[in-house]
Amino acid sequence: MSDSYSILVENADQNSKEISEYEKMGFVKYPLPDNQVLMVDENAPDEIKNAAMDAGDGDFNAFQIALGIDE
Numbered sequence: 092m093s094d095s096y097s098i099l100v101e102n103a104d105q106n107s108k109e110i111s112e113y114e115k116m117g118f119v120k121y122p123l124p125d126n127q128v129l130m131v132d133e134n135a136p137d138e139i140k141n142a143a144m145d146a147g148d149g150d151f152n153a154f155q156i157a158l159g160i161d162e
Contacts, residue, residue, distance in 0.1 A: 095159040096135035097143065103128040121157075124149050129157055 098113060100106050103126050110120060110128055118130040121143040129143045138156070145153035 096132040096139045097157050097159065098130040099158065100128045100130060102126055122147055123154070129154075131157065 098118065100110055100113075103110065103122070110130065113130040114120060117133045119133050119140070121129040121131055123129055123146055129146060131140055131143045139159075142150075142153040142156035146157050
């Protein structure tokens with residue numbers, strides 16, 4: 092997968108303004124463990140959205156898929 096539809100925001104509690112800006116641009120927030128958030132383009136394929144949701148449960152493989160990282 093070569094297209095990246097997601098942006099990782101670390102220290103989410105300190106970057107709420109950045110997260111709000113991404114939401115205004117059409118990204119959807121998916122909370123992750125360790126105070127991180129994946130911002131996923133609302134037009135991303137379902138595979139990416141589902142992976143982002145699974146990444147919220149700590150699934151590292153899903154996290155990589157959501158970020159578009161090829162193994």
